[in-house]
Structure formats: structure tokens, C-alpha cells
Amino acid sequence: MSREQRVHTATLTTGHEPGSVRRARRRAAATVLARARQDGLQAAQERLAADRAESRDLQFLPRSGDHGPAALRTPIRFRVPKHQDTSAIWGAAYPFLAEGGLGADGVFVGRDLHSGSSFVYDPWVLYQRGLVTAPNMVVAGIVGAGKSALAKALYTRSLAFGRRVYIACDPKGEHTPIAEAVGGKAIALGPGMPARLNPLDEGHRPSGTDDATWHAQVTARRRTLVGALTETMLDRPLHPVEHTALDVALDTTVRTSDVPILPRVVHHLLAPERADDVDGRLAEDGRHVAHALRRLVRGDLAGLFDGPSTVRFDPSLPMLSLDLSRVAENNNALSVLMTCASAWLEAALADPDGGQRWVIYDEAWRLMAHPALLRRMDAHWRLARHYGIANMLVFHRMSDLDNVGDAGSAQRSLAASLLANAETRVIYRQEADQLGATAQTLGLTGTETTLLPTLGLGQGLWRIRNRSFLVQAQLHPDEARLFETGTRASGETQ
Numbered sequence: 153m154s155r156e157q158r159v160h161t162a163t164l165t166t167g168h169e170p171g172s173v174r175r176a177r178r179r180a181a182a183t184v185l186a187r188a189r190q191d192g193l194q195a196a197q198e199r200l201a202a203d204r205a206e207s208r209d210l211q212f213l214p215r216s217g218d219h220g221p222a223a224l225r226t227p228i229r230f231r232v233p234k235h236q237d238t239s240a241i242w243g244a245a246y247p248f249l250a251e252g253g254l255g256a257d258g259v260f261v262g263r264d265l266h267s268g269s270s271f272v273y274d275p276w277v278l279y280q281r282g283l284v285t286a287p288n289m290v291v292a293g294i295v296g297a298g299k300s301a302l303a304k305a306l307y308t309r310s311l312a313f314g315r316r317v318y319i320a321c322d323p324k325g326e327h328t329p330i331a332e333a334v335g336g337k338a339i340a341l342g343p344g345m346p347a348r349l350n351p352l353d354e355g356h357r358p359s360g361t362d363d364a365t366w367h368a369q370v371t372a373r374r375r376t377l378v379g380a381l382t383e384t385m386l387d388r389p390l391h392p393v394e395h396t397a398l399d400v401a402l403d404t405t406v407r408t409s410d411v412p413i414l415p416r417v418v419h420h421l422l423a424p425e426r427a428d429d430v431d432g433r434l435a436e437d438g439r440h441v442a443h444a445l446r447r448l449v450r451g452d453l454a455g456l457f458d459g460p461s462t463v464r465f466d467p468s469l470p471m472l473s474l475d476l477s478r479v480a481e482n483n484n485a486l487s488v489l490m491t492c493a494s495a496w497l498e499a500a501l502a503d504p505d506g507g508q509r510w511v512i513y514d515e516a517w518r519l520m521a522h523p524a525l526l527r528r529m530d531a532h533w534r535l536a537r538h539y540g541i542a543n544m545l546v547f548h549r550m551s552d553l554d555n556v557g558d559a560g561s562a563q564r565s566l567a568a569s570l571l572a573n574a575e576t577r578v579i580y581r582q583e584a585d586q587l588g589a590t591a592q593t594l595g596l597t598g599t600e601t602t603l604l605p606t607l608g609l610g611q612g613l614w615r616i617r618n619r620s621f622l623v624q625a626q627l628h629p630d631e632a633r634l635f636e637t638g639t640r641a642s643g644e645t646q
């Protein structure tokens with residue numbers, strides 16, 4: 153028994169205690185109390201320490217962040233001075249920034265593979281916003297890459313925006329079902345087909361044109377067309393005397409008939425009217441021209457362009473397509489057909505009030521070999537802005553443009569000017585041997601160039617002026633069914 157206990161017991165048992173015992177008891181009680189306090193404090197402290205240890209174990213990161221290689225991983229706020237700069241500067245300072253995109257105005261194309269956002273494109277909107285100086289585009293890529301599908305998606309989706317669509321070149325006839333599906337019309341041209349186009353049609357007369365101007369425009373257009381046709385047939389430029397003979401015959405035809413047609417021109421070339429024949433040699437001068445053009449009237453292309461048009465150009469239709477699939481095997485016939493058809497279409501499109509229109513040249517590499525066509529196309533492209541037209545040229549490789557004419561020739565520079573006038577260039581998958589030429593023509597970076605052979609179906613590198621996007625075009629199942637070309641593409645040759 154301890155001393156305190158003994159004292160305590162004594163107190164309880166005696167009932168009366170002396171002063172010394174009482175003092176001793178008080179001292180003992182104070183000591184007990186102090187010890188208990190001490191014990192409680194220690195327990196509390198131990199509990200606190202245990203809590204701390206436990207919460208330390210639960211924490212993922214030390215409060216002030218890790219040290220060494222893991223530094224900067226900290227749950228506390230990371231304070232750096234604020235810095236503001238232009239995206240041009242940041243592009244260099246932090247090269248992993250994705251493009252902001254072209255905004256949401258326009259036609260949905262698909263997904264921007266860099267930023268993951270949707271990619272929207274509209275040549276007219278970009279032109280209005282000053283992002284491009286001309287609303288033309290070229291699409292290049294190997295067979296089966298999805299170029300035509302892209303064209304189809306772009307133009308069918310823009311119908312909802314009130315745009316109209318003209319397919320100026322469709323050697324595979326693959327746009328015909330789409331024209332029919334959207335309530336438009338496809339004109340199938342070829343031997344034995346009922347459709348006939350008169351390339352000498354006056355065309356649509358824009359409102360506000362006075363008689364003299366209109367007459368001069370029509371005359372100039374007819375002269376250019378017949379000249380181009382003849383050059384294509386002769387496969388050489390016209391001589392000055394041939395120009396004169398053709399001019400005179402065209403003049404006589406227009407003067408003497410209500411609806412001028414090609415057979416009359418051939419007739420007047422072979423048998424010029426006496427009054428026009430100043431030196432008596434006009435018939436001789438125009439002989440080659442007459443025989444070249446005769447092929448359109450009597451030869452293998454008879455029945456296509458040698459009478460009044462049986463098809464009227466209806467500007468209210470949402471879509472019009474010239475289906476050239478029936479003459480696609482014959483390259484020469486195709487070029488003649490294209491020349492006539494594009495003249496007819498141009499005359500109809502030359503209306504500044506005609507609204508915004510797409511003009512699509514699919515499989516355009518077939519046209520590029522023909523200088524006369526290239527010239528027409530170039531003239532047409534220059535006028536695109538004025539008439540509200542966006543042209544789209546679809547071909548296989550950039551070198552298709554380089555194979556036009558000889559180096560330094562007028563044709564080569566025409567092809568270069570076509571490309572220069574198209575500030576939207578979409579590159580689909582390219583063969584490895586084409587990479588150098590493509591990269592050089594378009595000024596691609598090394599990364600962009602190595603990307604090209606790896607692109608999948610519907611994936612393309614879009615270069616819009618100096619900006620660049622990697623886009624996956626997306627099709628709705630109904631669109632995919634309508635745009636299907638799988639069976640045809642497998643039999644295609646270049």
C-alpha cells in the first residue's frame with residue numbers, strides 16, 4: 153500500500169485527523185491530480201501524433217510539392233507571372249497548339265484530327281471574311297481515297313444554304329444519281345442519246361446589259377468557242393488566214409439564221425458567200441478548219457452539238473450535271489464534248505445575279521492535256537468571284553498540273569495559274585513517289601509530307617492559304633449509300 157493510500161484509509165477510518173496528516177493527504181491528492189493531468193495530456197498528444205501520421209500517409213503529394221524529377225507536381229496553386237501574346241508568337245513558343253479552326257459558319261465536313269473539333273468549310277464565307285482571295289479549290293489524291301465523296305458531301309450539304317451545283321465534268325457519270333436525288337437534272341451526252349446542246353446558244357442574258365454589249369459578248373464567246381474546238385480537232389493553233397475564214401463563216405451564219413448551228417458554219421466555210429470573199433481564196437483558207445469541224449456534224453460526234461439545243465438550262469434547278477460517261481473511253485471526243493459543254497454551261501452561268509454556285513470538275517486530269525480547255529477553265533476561274541462561283545478541280549496528283557505542255561510553255565503557266573487561283577488545296581493520300589513534287593508545289597512541311605502516304609479513307613490535309621488542317625470527312629449512312637463508287641473505282645484506269 154502506498155503512503156497516500158495509507159493516509160487516505162486512515163482518514164476514512166478515523167473520522168478525525170490531525171493537521172500533519174491532513175497536509176500530507178492534500179499533497180498526495182495534488183500529486184495524483186498532476187499525474188492524471190500529465191497522463192491525459194500525453195494520451196492526447198499521442199492521439200494527435202497518430203492522426204497526423206495517418207493523414208500524412210493519406211496525402212498523395214507533400215504540401216510543398218515533390219523534389220527532384222517530380223518537382224512541380226504539387227497540389228498547391230502554381231503561381232507564375234501572367235503573360236499575354238499573339239497566337240503567332242505562341243505558335244513558335246509552344247508548338248503543340250492545335251489550330252483554332254475556321255469557325256462554325258458553313259458546311260460541316262468532318263472532324264479536325266488535330267483538335268478533335270468539327271471542321272467546317274465554306275469558300276464564300278472564307279472569301280467574305282478575307283481568309284481567301286478566291287473561292288476556288290483543288291482536291292488531289294489517289295483513286296479511291298474519297299475525293300469524289302468529299303465533293304459530293306460539300307455540294308449536297310451546301311444546297312441547304314441555297315447554293316446551286318453544276319457538274320461540268322463527270323466522266324464516270326457518278327454524280328447523276330445525286331442530281332436526281334436532290335431534285336436536279338443530269339444531262340447524259342453521247343452518241344445515240346436524246347440530249348443535244350448547241351454550243352452557239354446565246355445563253356442567259358444578264359439583267360441590265362444593253363443590246364450592243366450583249367451582242368459583242370455573244371459574238372466573242374462564239375468566236376472563242378469555235379476557235380477552241382477547231383484547235384482541239386486540228387491539234388495545233390490556227391493560222392491567221394484560218395481565223396479570218398472562221399470569223400467570216402460565223403458572221404454569215406449568225407446573220408442568216410435565227411438559231412445559228414455548227415453545220416451552217418461548216419457550210420459557210422466550205423462555200424463562203426461571194427460578197428465576203430474579197431480575194432476569192434476564203435474557201436481555200438478555211439478548208440482545214442471546215443474539215444476539222446465537220447467531224448462534229450457528220451463524224452463520230454454527230455448528233456451531239458449539231459442542232460438546236462434539246463435541253464434548256466433551267467437556272468431554278470438545285471443541281472445540273474453533265475454526264476460524260478458514254479464518251480469517256482474516247483479522249484479526243486471527251487475533250488471536244490467538254491469544250492462544247494463547258495461553253496454552253498458558261499454561257500448559262502455568266503450571270504452575276506445567279507447566286508452562289510459550285511462548279512465541279514471531277515476527274516479533271518483528263519481535261520488538263522487539252523490546252524484549249526485549260527485556257528477556258530483559266531478564264532472561267534478568274535471570273536469566279538464576279539459571278540459568285542466556286543470552282544472545284546479534282547485530280548490525282550499535283551504532277552498532273554506539271555505534265556501540261558512543255559516546261560516554260562504557255563500551257564504550263566496556265567496550269568500554274570489555275571493552282572495559284574485555288575487557295576484551298578486538299579491533299580488526299582498520295583503515292584510515295586509523288587511526295588517530293590507535292591511538297592514542293594504546295595510548300596508542305598516535312599511532317600505534313602510524311603503524313604500523306606499514311607492518310608486513310610476520307611482523310612485529307614487541307615491547306616487554306618498558309619493554314620493547314622488534317623480532316624477526316626464524315627458521311628451520313630444515307631450519304632455513303634448514295635456516294636458509293638466502290639464497284640466502278642475498282643475498274644478505273646488512269
Ligand SMILES: Nc1ncnc2c1ncn2[C@@H]1O[C@H](COP(=O)(O)OP(=O)(O)O)[C@@H](O)[C@H]1O
Binds near residue numbers: 301609610627636
Ligand atoms: N469519308 C468517308 N467515309 C466513308 N466512306 C467513304 C468516305 N469517303 C469515301 N468513301 C467511300 O469510298 C469509296 C471511294 O471514294 P471516292 O470518293 O469514289 O474516291 P475517289 O474519288 O478518290 O476515287 C466510295 O464508295 C465512297 O462512298
Ligand SMILES: [Mg+2]
Binds near residue numbers: 299300301514515
Ligand atoms: Mg472520284
